[in-house]
Amino acid sequence: MYNFTFHNPTKVHFGKDQIKQLAHEIPSDAKILVTYGGGSIKRNGVYDQIAAALIGHSFWEFGGIEPNPTYATLMKALPIIEEHEIDYILAVGGGSVVDGSKYIAAAACYKGEDPWDILAGSGQITQALPLGVVLTLPATGSESNAAAVVTRDQDKLSFVSPHVHPTFAVLDPLTTLTLSERQIGNGVVDAFVHIMEQYLTYPVNAMVQDAFAESLLKILISEGPKALANPQDYDVRANLMWCATVALNGLLGAGVPQDWSTHMIGHELTALHGIDHARTLAIVLPAVMKVRKEQKQEKLLQYAENVWGITDGDADRKIDDAISNTEAFFKQMQMPIRLADVDLGPDSVDAFVAQLEAHGMRKLSERRDMGLNVSRQVLEAALA
């Protein structure tokens, strides 16, 4: 096991009707900006619960944060924060709303010229407004970690800062019962690939981390399809919701190598073609598994045996079966698994590689040995 520092100060309130905890978590004299996305919270009762919990608090609203939140949209929150002297952000939604709200919380306190510099890498976050979360779409884990992804034009970039680690997060599985099949599939596969990025590398004898990763993968595999088949089953949603949070709260990645090449390549698919984040992961991961079979052999075998229970055949056969099973699972979750499934052909590859180059992604993977030529091989393996 590698040395690590693990620190996750987010307080999680999990379960039915936990939104009422807002009243205790946010100081009564706070001036709150409630941030949200397309407005589904006003139709499904979540907004009403929040308004009821915040009686006696002062709050304003900022809606319209889109999936893959954009700089242009998020920057519109800053004048509202300035005008009303907002000192607390309450993000209500899924990972995009939470990520966007992290950017808003940091940008509101940023002293430099343009807060985009935070994402471009030249700007430092030294403070941020405190941030609470009401999560309505389990997927990204952003509700209890320090990372965020924001898009400007064709740049989809990320930042990490302890200053934007949410103070608290309310996770009520009841709020997830109205998600669409597409949102369910995206959420399950997003969490799945988060785990794989921290697990499918090379072994360092980190037994707790490996066993926890395998546990969560197996739960997603068993419960994901149930959420599609029985969308009103509370227990299924509760287990998926907690799974997705723990998948990226720092516990699995502590003391182990991490990959994230699937994410980096996937981000370019979203940036250039607007493909849902999780769907890009479902397309890229199987190709990474195939192209990086040699480098990841030990962990691929462990994955085959421990997650899929594959016992027949030699190592090569087991690994191939595990990759096939992964693809079948993604398809079961109604995901595309090839570029062809989202109507992209061989002519799309050059642009992705150029984007990776422009974003400094010349050395991806846990070994930093995955150059642009290997990323090209991955994209080609993902074609059809």
Added chain:
Amino acid sequence: MYNFTFHNPTKVHFGKDQIKQLAHEIPSDAKILVTYGGGSIKRNGVYDQIAAALIGHSFWEFGGIEPNPTYATLMKALPIIEEHEIDYILAVGGGSVVDGSKYIAAAACYKGEDPWDILAGSGQITQALPLGVVLTLPATGSESNAAAVVTRDQDKLSFVSPHVHPTFAVLDPLTTLTLSERQIGNGVVDAFVHIMEQYLTYPVNAMVQDAFAESLLKILISEGPKALANPQDYDVRANLMWCATVALNGLLGAGVPQDWSTHMIGHELTALHGIDHARTLAIVLPAVMKVRKEQKQEKLLQYAENVWGITDGDADRKIDDAISNTEAFFKQMQMPIRLADVDLGPDSVDAFVAQLEAHGMRKLSERRDMGLNVSRQVLEAALA
């Protein structure tokens, strides 16, 4: 899954030579009291590492905190704190030192007449000195939770307060290489039973918590004996150390029923006869499993199948085999598993039951249905 709140703000620095992190974690103007136990840290190099990390800091020392730390000993720290205006506690040792230091941190700020009231239940903790930990014996999980156990005469009592949740904990597996076989065995079995108290209850479909508990139990079963056989294996110690911390950092117990009857009964064995805490657990748990077989049947069966991989026989047979395996594992860790093994006979039982009654332990277990008569049955089942 039940509703829960999970909040663990302790920052963990894990790995080789992490003691140097002290320099960054403790404010440079703090007046620190370094608390420790019998003084092994002065012989094994840990004290020297701490002194080196704290160059430039002001610190005083308070040694002599014993296993099952006593009120009488701990109260002696208070005049030192007052005299030197101590404002930071750094606990260096195992669970007893950490627990004792939590009591010191709270007692130093206690406004009532006698801080024992914190344990007796009539005193409230409203503040405590900040507490950091350098852990040298993985076992209790106290380094990243809010609980502590303190003994006065024949009263071994516990308290829980977020104010004593350690700010940070340094876990360097190298510091554990000099532990005795007895300390290794105690640590592994203590962690094992912590997990069982949160797992061996009744199912509430909490898949993450169950799978994590089973993962940790299997790691303790495989790695515990290796620590005895190959005491210089860093990886073995690292996995055990992280296991013991995660075993009681709140993650496994979130959203599930919890038992703790083995601990409550075990505490009386320590209070009356000075038996090592973990050894009392190794004696009591198998008896609890036998006496509470009916109430715990579903989880016992799950334990048999998922932790021990038992597939043969009917439910009853599987459970009996799992209990036998548990006992064999404890024996392999050089533990007593019966009262007879620590030279106690049937005449000891009345006094334990009287102690439980005196301490208000009339309704133990996850169902609060375990009266004094059932605790007596457990003690009788533990005799020989």
